[in-house]
Amino acid sequence: MAFITIVGTGPGTKQYLIPEARQAIEDADILIGGERNLIPWIEQGGKKFYVIKAPVIEVVDRIKEHYEREKVVVLVSGDPGFYSILSFLTKHFDKEELKVIPGISSIQIAFARLSLTWHDAVLLNLHGRSLNILDNHLYEPKLALLTDFKNNPLNICQYLISKGRKHGSVYICSKLGYPEEKIATLNLGEKKLLIPEGIASPIVMVIIDE
Ligand SMILES: C[S@@+](CC[C@H](N)C(=O)[O-])C[C@H]1O[C@@H](n2cnc3c(N)ncnc32)[C@H](O)[C@@H]1O
Numbered sequence: 001m002a003f004i005t006i007v008g009t010g011p012g013t014k015q016y017l018i019p020e021a022r023q024a025i026e027d028a029d030i031l032i033g034g035e036r037n038l039i040p041w042i043e044q045g046g047k048k049f050y051v052i053k054a055p056v057i058e059v060v061d062r063i064k065e066h067y068e069r070e071k072v073v074v075l076v077s078g079d080p081g082f083y084s085i086l087s088f089l090t091k092h093f094d095k096e097e098l099k100v101i102p103g104i105s106s107i108q109i110a111f112a113r114l115s116l117t118w119h120d121a122v123l124l125n126l127h128g129r130s131l132n133i134l135d136n137h138l139y140e141p142k143l144a145l146l147t148d149f150k151n152n153p154l155n156i157c158q159y160l161i162s163k164g165r166k167h168g169s170v171y172i173c174s175k176l177g178y179p180e181e182k183i184a185t186l187n188l189g190e191k192k193l194l195i196p197e198g199i200a201s202p203i204v205m206v207i208i209d210e
Contacts, residue, residue, distance in 0.1 A: 004089070004093060005024045007021045007080070008077075009021065009037050011178070012175075026044070029071045030049070031075060032074045036077065037075040050062050076103070080102065107123055107204060109176040110173040110176060120142055121142040122140045124145050134163070138160060140207070147205055152203070153199070157186065168189075170187065172203060173203065174200055175202065182196075
């Protein structure tokens, strides 16, 4: 049976890729993914590349055109099991047609950098979603958030404060695993919240009641 390999590429640099993932990428005939996930591999000769853009449904046609004759590998950031295109692909292909290779999630790296466990954290995705997802989690003692350009650290902090949360350390974990990685710390109790220079997407936020 033909299958599609979905590879978790970790935070975005080759350093965090597990060996099975690297092998699958090297063996691929066609690599499909977001621009950021494809860039590290663009110089690999003899491969085709397809950048996923809206409407995402087009990726299904592209995969169907190729996967019976060629090795199709879909690259996702972090781990495929944690907010990725995997859930969408399971609606269009049988599970037996998908081979998933895990990756290190941005959340895992963020907690590792802070020397903290994440088994006791609430993990939420604000990437492309509404901030009111936070309403049921305003006072979580340990909260980790995927962010995006609109739901950025400043907007998220201001939202939490407007809803009544007045304390908590905020760790802004920017470009984890990249040479430009930076972790900035704020406190929700500060009078004026300032996001330090050098903070850029992608960003994971960790908020701790301490
Ligand atoms: C579509 S979600 C994918 C999550 C991914 N599957 C994971 O396990 O990390 C994209 C979000 O993940 C986070 N992210 C991914 N890579 C990151 C990195 N290198 N540094 C910080 N955050 C990252 C950001 O919040 C970004 O907006």
